Amino acid sequence: xxxxxxxxxxxxxxxxxxxxxxxxxxxxxxxxxxxxxxxxxxxxxxxxxxxxxxxxxxxxxxxxxxxxxxxxxxxxxxxxxxxxxxxxxxxxxxxxxxxxxxxxxxxxxxxxxxxxxxxxxxxxxxxxxxxxxxxxxxxxxxxxxxxxxxxxxxxxxxxxxxxxxxxxxxxxxxxxxxxxxxxxxxxxxxxxxxxxxxxxxxxxxxxxxxxxxxxxxxxxxxxxxxxxxxxxxxxxxxxxxxxxxxxxxxxxxxxxxxxxxxxxxxxxxxxxxxxxxxxxxxxxxxxxxxxxxxxxxxxxxxxxxxxxxxxxxxxxxxxxxxxxxxxxxxxxxxxxxxxxxxxxxxxxxxxxxxxxxxxxxxxxxxxxxxxxxxxxxxxxxxxxxxxxxxxxxxxxx
Amino acid sequence: xxxxxxxxxxxxxxxxxxxxxxxxxxxxxxxxxxxxxxxxxxxxxxxxxxxxxxxxxxx
Ligand SMILES: Cc1cc2nc3c(=O)[nH]c(=O)nc-3n(C[C@H](O)[C@H](O)[C@H](O)COP(=O)(O)OP(=O)(O)OC[C@H]3O[C@@H](n4cnc5c(N)ncnc54)[C@H](O)[C@@H]3O)c2cc1C
Ligand code: SF4
Ligand code: SF4
Numbered sequence: 001x002x003x004x005x006x007x008x009x010x011x012x013x014x015x016x017x018x019x020x021x022x023x024x025x026x027x028x029x030x031x032x033x034x035x036x037x038x039x040x041x042x043x044x045x046x047x048x049x050x051x052x053x054x055x056x057x058x059x060x061x062x063x064x065x066x067x068x069x070x071x072x073x074x075x076x077x078x079x080x081x082x083x084x085x086x087x088x089x090x091x092x093x094x095x096x097x098x099x100x101x102x103x104x105x106x107x108x109x110x111x112x113x114x115x116x117x118x119x120x121x122x123x124x125x126x127x128x129x130x131x132x133x134x135x136x137x138x139x140x141x142x143x144x145x146x147x148x149x150x151x152x153x154x155x156x157x158x159x160x161x162x163x164x165x166x167x168x169x170x171x172x173x174x175x176x177x178x179x180x181x182x183x184x185x186x187x188x189x190x191x192x193x194x195x196x197x198x199x200x201x202x203x204x205x206x207x208x209x210x211x212x213x214x215x216x217x218x219x220x221x222x223x224x225x226x227x228x229x230x231x232x233x234x235x236x237x238x239x240x241x242x243x244x245x246x247x248x249x250x251x252x253x254x255x256x257x258x259x260x261x262x263x264x265x266x267x268x269x270x271x272x273x274x275x276x277x278x279x280x281x282x283x284x285x286x287x288x289x290x291x292x293x294x295x296x297x298x299x300x301x302x303x304x305x306x307x308x309x310x311x312x313x314x315x316x317x318x319x320x321x322x323x324x325x326x327x328x329x330x331x332x333x334x335x336x337x338x339x340x341x342x343x344x345x346x347x348x349x350x351x352x353x354x355x356x357x358x359x360x361x362x363x364x365x366x367x368x369x370x371x372x373x374x375x376x377x378x379x380x381x382x383x384x385x386x387x388x389x390x391x392x393x394x395x396x397x
Numbered sequence: 398x399x400x401x402x403x404x405x406x407x408x409x410x411x412x413x414x415x416x417x418x419x420x421x422x423x424x425x426x427x428x429x430x431x432x433x434x435x436x437x438x439x440x441x442x443x444x445x446x447x448x449x450x451x452x453x454x455x456x
Contacts, residue, residue: 035424044409157410157413158410158413158414159414160419160422163419169414170416170419171414173415173440173443176411176415178444178446179446226415226443226444229444230443234446235446236446236447256409257407257409257447258410258411259411259415259446261414
């Protein structure tokens with residue numbers, strides 16, 4: 001490990017890997033430090049991604065557990081809404097094998113020339129005259145001061161680095177989805193479909209997912225709002241009850257837990273000498289909880305902006321702000337803003353209202369799937385939606 | 398004081414992100430709490446997916 005790099009990346013998830021690769025490809029020196037002993041393990045993810053992942057990397061077949069052609073939304077009363085590829089949008093794509101995928105992304109960064117150190121933990125920030133200048137790294141029983149022109153914080157949901165730099169990254173209790181997931185085998189599933197079970201009874205302010213990992217195998221998990229989580233009503237309690245009812249013969253071969261932020265992104269994702277990406281910047285989708293692609297996109301952008309700023313000889317917040325502005329104006333930034341507001345409307349819905357929406361969508365002519373038609377028909381069957389419809393329409397247009 | 402039940406904790410870091418004081422951290426697959434910073438507010442124990450945290454009054 002050198003004592004000075006052009007860019008130091010904290011965290012070897014998809015965000016950190018893409019950042020390291022972009023910096024190295026720009027011909028600058030870069031180092032990724034990852035505190036865990038292995039990249040990509042344990043997984044802490046349901047591994048679903050939309051087709052747009054191929055805009056960021058060339059997909060390698062060995063990363064893919066399942067190709068997903070459609071989705072099913074299951075209403076609280078058991079009605080099923082089938083979403084075909086045109087309608088399912090982001091829900092169509094792939095279920096990855098992140099143990100292999102995450103490792104290969106870091107591999108790509110290393111091949112581009114980036115240094116990588118595992119079991120290397122950032123334990124503090126080096127700050128001089130208000131500018132982030134590097135990090136203290138614990139590696140192999142020793143502590144090193146590693147300096148860099150730009151530090152990219154890609155340290156995920158448990159992010160501490162930005163906090164050490166004086167930025168409040170606390171996720172409000174009501175806006176964390178607290179999750180448990182089993183990898184299950186011996187279950188009857190359609191390997192080309194992902195299923196989402198909705199409703200306060202099954203998963204208050206969240207959902208249960210069954211994401212196919214191939215024949216008779218799936219990630220079966222749940223996320224519920226932090227404010228609904230209490231003794232006797234923890235995510236594991238809801239998930240175990242669901243499995244006893246729906247998948248009683250399934251065998252559990254892996255258990256993971258995790259948190260997903262469903263809050264607004266950090267108010268500003270740069271500071272002097274610092275860029276924050278992916279989950280650390282609270283960029284997972286407030287409705288679905290998906291964050292892999294957002295982390296990859298912002299990681300890549302952060303690497304590019306860091307390289308440009310170093311070339312221009314100015315790594316102050318004023319220059320790095322280009323990163324913040326660009327992702328906010330991007331398709332991803334706009335979707336995050338819209339989905340936060342849509343989430344605020346949907347989490348208030350009672351189960352009967354969800355049933356009624358699913359039932360009326362089932363009555364729609366699926367050939368005409370434009371927003372105006374959707375809203376007009378939804379209001380016809382659910383006049384109570386009028387209260388929120390102005391907002392919804394604005395958000396969907 | 399905040400008690401971490403290591404046999405229950407899944408080391409996911411969800412609690413780390415909600416602690417308003419930054420008192421929790423995942424170090425070497427162990428969750429650690431800085432007792433000087435922790436205010437025993439209980440937010441972290443509320444959200445733990447497995448119920449691995451408990452605020453207990455000192456004896
Ligand atoms: C149960 C669950 C299900 C999910 N399902 C999906 C899904 O289906 N689809 C989807 O798109 N997203 C999903 N997500 C979200 C997705 O996992 C994240 O959005 C994504 O991993 C974010 O990538 P990242 O690079 O920002 O952070 P991470 O992948 O979390 O990587 C951060 C890395 O930083 C390391 N690190 C942390 N602190 C330090 C430190 N001090 N020093 C060194 N290294 C450090 C961590 O060990 C970690 O490896 C899910 C999350 C959970 C919890
Ligand atoms: S939220 Fe619970 S399981 Fe996750 S790290 Fe904290 S104590 Fe452990
Ligand atoms: S009890 Fe409150 S202050 Fe203490 S670690 Fe938990 S959330 Fe942080």
